[in-house]
Amino acid sequence: MEAKAIKRWESSSPRKMRLVVDLIRNKSVEQGIAILKFSKKHSAKVVEKTLKSAYSNLINAHDTGRLGQDEVVVKEAFVNGGPSMKRMLPAPQGRAYRIRKRSSHLTIIVEYNEPVKKQQTENNKNEGD
Numbered sequence: 001m002e003a004k005a006i007k008r009w010e011s012s013s014p015r016k017m018r019l020v021v022d023l024i025r026n027k028s029v030e031q032g033i034a035i036l037k038f039s040k041k042h043s044a045k046v047v048e049k050t051l052k053s054a055y056s057n058l059i060n061a062h063d064t065g066r067l068g069q070d071e072v073v074v075k076e077a078f079v080n081g082g083p084s085m086k087r088m089l090p091a092p093q094g095r096a097y098r099i100r101k102r103s104s105h106l107t108i109i110v111e112y113n114e115p116v117k118k119q120q121t122e123n124n125k126n127e128g129d
Contacts, residue, residue, distance in 0.1 A: 001073060002111040003061050005054035010046055013102040017043040021077045021092040025083070029055045029110060030069035047077075047106065054108045067112055079104050082121045 010017065020043045024032035029051060036048040055072060082103035088096045 003058035003097045007050045007106040014104040076109040090111040
């Protein structure tokens, strides 16, 4: 079972945010939150909030109740570019430099693999005999 959370129009550039997202990919939610909490990057707070949201979405979708953060894995995490705001900066001799203030869209997908029950596997073995 999986769930996702999307954070759009974040005012950090995609290149800077990808550095943070690469740290948590394929790790448990518990490890990911611990890594992000002690990261110095500004984007780490946004990624941490989105990761917690994805985990919460999974808990709400799962009917059996609570799931430990160590049982849930970050299946996918990626950053796409959002719209850029174009601004002009005055330059010498009557010219102007163009500034692009980039934004990004963050998507995190978390997954919980339900363990296979022992009774089912034992029944399957008995049927094969």
